């Protein structure tokens with residue numbers, strides 16, 4: 001993705017990696033014919049040979065005149081993700097790639113001439129394993145905050161949910177996520193609880209968007225009449241703009257997730273709002289446009 005300028009705000013994508021995941025596992029209700037019907041614009045997001053979704057794992061670096069803000073911290077390096085229990089087993093295909101991995105994420109960030117000390121705010125749209133990983137890094141066998149001067153903004157609902165799940169004796173996978181990527185931030189005193197009124201600076205708004213997870217937030221940028229929406233995991237693949245009532249197996253509350261997605265996709269369609277999705281591949285940025293009898297995601 002080239003640098004996007006949203007009025008006074010610039011946005012860049014920091015890549016942690018690209019994953020593939022079987023479409024029929026991600027979307028239990030899907031008929032893969034749906035991808036064929038949208039073949040002309042779907043190539044960047046779906047491998048027609050293997051019937052796999054192509055999922056990008058990246059942060060968005062938002063730079064305002066006074067702040068460097070990182071949205072979502074992806075998977076991270078060196079994490080133990082060999083869990084046990086139902087969540088791990090049902091996602092094993094993808095989670096096994098996340099174990100003890102090594103990506104160039106920090107180099108990709110530093111390419112923007114930023115040091116780790118320069119990040120002022122870290123915000124995770126939600127607290128799943130692929131959105132909190134680079135909150136921390138391993139230094140001398142200890143998990144330490146990757147960004148030593150940053151405030152880390154956490155949704156209390158989201159934190160509460162992860163803490164409860166991490167105590168589930170039948171599924172140690174979420175305990176690992178909590179202990180290596182969230183607890184060290186609380187212990188360092190860098191965690192701050194947020195709500196919709198939290199001020200991330202002029203022209204940046206938090207939008208409650210529950211369903212994929214209980215305390216999920218989207219982030220709206222609106223500067224000098226240019227709009228963008230960071231949609232987090234409300235959308236995993238652009239096929240959902242054609243069929244917004246289709247949740248993934250990763251959604252905590254599929255019905256609520258559908259309601260949130262249907263409303264958001266309706267609002268974004270033909271609005272000229274730039275959509276910055278958490279997992280769309282290629283440039284990841286685009287707009288949702290109506291077509292003769294459906295909708296499409298058009299990369300920019």
Ligand SMILES: [Zn+2]
Pocket residue numbers: 128130131233278279
């Ligand atoms: Zn995700």
